[in-house]
Amino acid sequence: MTPGPGNPWTDPTARRAHLTREARLRALPDLDRDLVRLGAMPDLNRWLEQITATGGCAHPVYLTGHSTTTDRATGDVLRRYSTATEPGGRLAVRCRNRRASRCAPCSREHSGDTFHLVRAGLSGGKGVPESVRTHPRLFVTLTAPSFGPVHRAGTCHPVRRGCCEHGGRRGCGQAHPDGDVVTGQPLCAGCYDYVGHVLWNSAAPALWKAFRDNLYHHLAARAGVGRTAVRSLVRVSAAKVAEYQKRGAVHFHAVIRLDGPDGPTSPPPAWATTDLLLEAVRSAAAAVALAPPDSAAYSDVRLRFGTQLDAHPLTDGDGGRITDEAVAAYVAKYTSKSVETAGAVDRRIDSFAEIRHLKVTSHVRALISTAWRLGGLPELEHLRLRAWAHMLGYRGHCLTKTRAYSTTYGQLRADRADHARTQAGGRELFADRDDGTVTEAAWRFIGTGHTPAEALIAAGIAEDIATNREIAREELATSSQAARSAVRSPA
Incomplete structure (x- = not known):
């Protein structure tokens, strides 16, 4: 280090000023100190x-690594990428958590994918022919039975x-x-x-499978x-989402x-x-009537659906009680929700x-405690109730569908990645593409999450993106309404 004025190691005045700045930074709250650092x-x-x-x-996932894309025929290097030039030598990618209680931006994207997946199975698109509109279609709600008022x-x-x-009213x-x-x-x-x-x-x-x-x-x-x-004459295609009641x-x-x-x-x-x-x-x-697990804890009844069953036909055109878009939006809404809607915990x-x-109600605490106790019984070990006690015993996926119903989450993500790749000038990071190129990549997980200042800025970015989408949606609705009005009232 070159000696001289302004050098905190050789100039006493500069050293005192430098130490004062360090002291001021140490005196700042954690968030303010992190904002200064950022x-x-x-x-x-x-x-x-x-x-x-x-x-x-x-809660982004941070990766470190590199990728090299070459021409499959000639072996020429087309693109190189390394996180060595990125901030902190790492790359941030989405956590992809579907729960709004854990990550609102990723849950919003997951709900959007679910909307397109469900609507494609109702109206066509995403590889599904529009003729499915004419197939028999129902929107069904299957409930649980009563376990007490x-x-x-x-x-x-x-x-x-x-x-x-028990002496209660x-x-x-x-x-x-x-x-x-x-x-x-x-x-x-x-x-x-x-x-x-x-x-x-x-x-x-x-029960759903049965x-x-x-x-x-x-x-x-x-x-x-x-x-x-x-089964050789007709195929049942379905998509279902799980919701927790209160x-x-x-x-x-x-x-x-x-x-x-x-x-x-093919038509039915x-x-x-x-x-x-x-x-x-x-x-x-x-x-549907399934035998309960072979346990002394519960052996006198059969497991059934509740008597309350709602089934609404979905007809093509304006004559239906509910539209395809409304059904898709309704189903998509519940993919971002989970057991927290019943007042339980998401961990x-x-x-x-x-x-x-x-911090839950006595009812939820009793359900979690019951799942934990049952999970300790050897004959119920296969249910893994302790691992799923926070979900009140439910071990299934949030949304499932039959293979032929419509597209997949993986295909929707691939289409979005292709679009983002085109917008970014074609840079390939993670996988091969069927375009005559080969990508060799090596990636390693190094961390997840934000510091306090990073979380604050990320939340602002997420809010801005959500606001811009809402404005764009309102403008599209307004222009569509104007177009319909012009068609009804030609000049």
Whole structure:
């Protein structure tokens, strides 16, 4: 270091000023100190570009590595990329968490993908022919059975004479507003079947599979064809999303479509009508009855769907009660939500002692505790209830679909990556493309998440992106309305 004025190591005056600045920085709160650090970063603009590319992801994943793209035929190097020139020698990518409680930007993108996936299966597009609009289609809601009376929004259960065996009142007699914390809580915790509730949540994916299998059988019975032959005549295509009710029970919203034997490209037989599908759905759901796990904890009843079943036909054109877009948006909304809608937690629980300190209602605490206790039984070990206690026993995916229903999340992400690659000038980072090139890459995970200042800036970026999208959506709606008005009232 060159001696002279201004050098804090050789000039006493400069040293005192330097130490004073360091002291001031140490005295700042953590957020302010981090903002100063971030503002002084020489490659701040590139870091902002990375975070903007992730949509303001709340918990980005940081990678380090490199990629080289060569021409498959000649071996010439076309592109090279390395994180060595990036801020901190790393690249930020999305966490892709679907839960809005964990990462709002990524959950918004996941909901958007779900909307396009579901709508393509209803209206066509994304590789699905538009002729699916003419196929029999239903929007179905399958609910859980009752495990005991719970408080409900609006007019609650009327008060009846006498008390339950635990000394509680039979009924409530009050009117609960929407959002009331008591909604979904049992009238009497002692009467509530917590074991049955947890085991039903755990069995919900198996119930859905049994329903789909039953549906083929009931279609065959109504059409007068054999159970084996029906699968060569018609194909049931479906997509379903799981939602938690306030009481913590899972129920399913599903789109069900009848195709021909070759899937959406073939029409169903003439006997496969919407009315026949509606009747088959109702009878197939009512017929589902699974034996509970072989355990002394619960062995006297069969696991079934609830008696409340909603099924609405989806007809082509304006005559339908609900539109394809409305159904797709409704299903997409629930992919960003999870067990937190029932007041539970969105992270796994590591010990029984942790349950006592959770900030949840007594009802949710009882469900989590029940799942933990049942998970300790050797005969229920295969259910992995302790690992899924935070989900109140439910072990299934948020959204599932049959193979032929429509496109996939992977294809939607690939299409978006192709678009982003085109916008960025064709830079390839992670994978080969079917364009005569080969990409060799090596990547390593080095961290995740933001510092306090980075989180603040990322949240602002995410908010700006969301605002811009809302403005663009409103402008599109306004222009569409103006176009429709011009068509109705030509000059």
